[in-house]
Amino acid sequence: MIFYRISRHLKWKSGLLKKMASDTGDRTWGHLASTESYGRPSTADEYTELTKEEINSEHYSSKTNACHCLLFARKNKKTFGVYNPRATVLMQMRFDGYIGFPGGLVDSGEDQITALNRELLEEMNLDTSTYKVTEENHIVSHYSTKKNICLHFYALEVPEEDIKKIEVKSLSSKDHGSEVLGVIQVPLYTMGDGVRGFPTFLTHSFIGNSRMQLLISLKKLNILTEDEITSVLNAVPTKTTTATSS
Numbered sequence: 001m002i003f004y005r006i007s008r009h010l011k012w013k014s015g016l017l018k019k020m021a022s023d024t025g026d027r028t029w030g031h032l033a034s035t036e037s038y039g040r041p042s043t044a045d046e047y048t049e050l051t052k053e054e055i056n057s058e059h060y061s062s063k064t065n066a067c068h069c070l071l072f073a074r075k076n077k078k079t080f081g082v083y084n085p086r087a088t089v090l091m092q093m094r095f096d097g098y099i100g101f102p103g104g105l106v107d108s109g110e111d112q113i114t115a116l117n118r119e120l121l122e123e124m125n126l127d128t129s130t131y132k133v134t135e136e137n138h139i140v141s142h143y144s145t146k147k148n149i150c151l152h153f154y155a156l157e158v159p160e161e162d163i164k165k166i167e168v169k170s171l172s173s174k175d176h177g178s179e180v181l182g183v184i185q186v187p188l189y190t191m192g193d194g195v196r197g198f199p200t201f202l203t204h205s206f207i208g209n210s211r212m213q214l215l216i217s218l219k220k221l222n223i224l225t226e227d228e229i230t231s232v233l234n235a236v237p238t239k240t241t242t243a244t245s246s
């Protein structure tokens with residue numbers, strides 16, 4: 001009897017997995033579009049950095065491309081009067097449970113900058129006439145060998161007094177509550193115990209190479225030094241040392 005039950009359960013499970021893998025357009029629970037395969041878990045070693053020439057080459061530009069953006073404001077205000085995060089950096093909680101940056105896939109016939117500004121309007125309700133991403137804001141591009149996708153990354157600095165307005169306005173974006181479940185600020189400091197703050201933030205699950213994009217940008221934008229990033233990475237607690245609910 002027990003074997004019968006197990007085999008029935010396995011049959012049901014494989015049927016469900018097949019159903020989830022196909023895209024019938026029926027967007028019910030556990031059933032996403034065919035492009036969702038790009039968002040499945042990845043490892044750092046599948047990403048190679050692209051040179052400027054490679055980015056513009058026919059070989060890579062004809063592949064699936066996606067663009068994402070870090071919105072940030074430099075600041076010199078301490079948190080709790082103690083920690084100095086140096087900048088407010090925005091990320092978002094995505095529909096799939098991962099943390100990532102606003103942005104998305106480049107549609108066919110669209111250029112990368114147009115796609116990114118369109119996505120920033122859709123996901124953040126960002127006033128792209130005031131805060132427009134241009135080629136000058138490019139930080140880095142990677143190619144994922146496993147998913148055959150090019151991921152281009154940009155960073156846009158806004159005045160300190162505007163960042164909160166941008167966060168508030170994002171609540172009325174077209175995608176808020178569906179693709180985007182909330183904008184979050186990155187805690188860019190390490191607390192007295194040496195692990196809470198940024199090291200613990202880095203234990204979350206990040207989409208694609210967004211964790212890598214965050215660290216590269218912080219260094220490139222001179223928000224954190226190489227030594228500071230190294231000491232944060234050395235302090236990242238393992239999952240077993242982070243708090244759980246039970």
Ligand SMILES: O=c1[nH]cnc2c1ncn2[C@@H]1O[C@H](COP(=O)(O)OP(=O)(O)O)[C@@H](O)[C@H]1O
Nearest residue numbers: 038039066068100101103104105207208209210
């Ligand atoms: O913040 C990010 N950084 C790097 N790659 C990302 C990020 N967010 C998503 N991706 C990758 O880009 C692909 C498409 O992005 P996204 O899910 O934002 O597209 P969409 O809004 O057009 O559906 C994802 O499946 C994932 O592989």
